[in-house]
Amino acid sequence: MARKTILTVDDDRVILEAIHEVFSSDYNILMAHDGHEAVELANEHHVDLILLDIMMPGFDGFSTLMLLKDSPNTKDIPVIMLTAVGKKEKVISAFKDGAAGYLLKPFKADTLRNKIESVLSTSEKEEAEKADTASENDN
DSSP states (O other): OOOOEEEEEOSOHHHHHHHHHHHTTTSEEEEESSHHHHHHHHHHSOOSEEEEOSOOSSSOHHHHHHHHHHSTTTTTSOEEEEESOOOHHHHHHHHHTTOSEEEESSOOHHHHHHHHHHHHHHHHHHHHHHHHHHHHHHO
């Protein structure tokens, strides 16, 4: 099975480096420092999952999420919001806008790993179901 690629989007270099250090042995890690760079990388590379900060200068995580979900190229990439913003209305808004998960900073590596694996597993099942439905419709 091919190695999965995770795009991490955060304006905090320490967070980007920590995620890279912890997860690069299991996943290909791409890093973006803002929403614009994230959208570019998501369109240029095959990305299996995006870890997206909310509070970033300029183009915040919600704007980035909406752009990703509005594009045919990136709409099916699962996004986990990884943020210090824990307000209930923000969590609800993220899920309404298409986020597959929401995790608060500071995070434990094991908790993030479990969330990543859970979201990737769900995404793989959904892709398999779409493929089954498509092949049934072809028959």
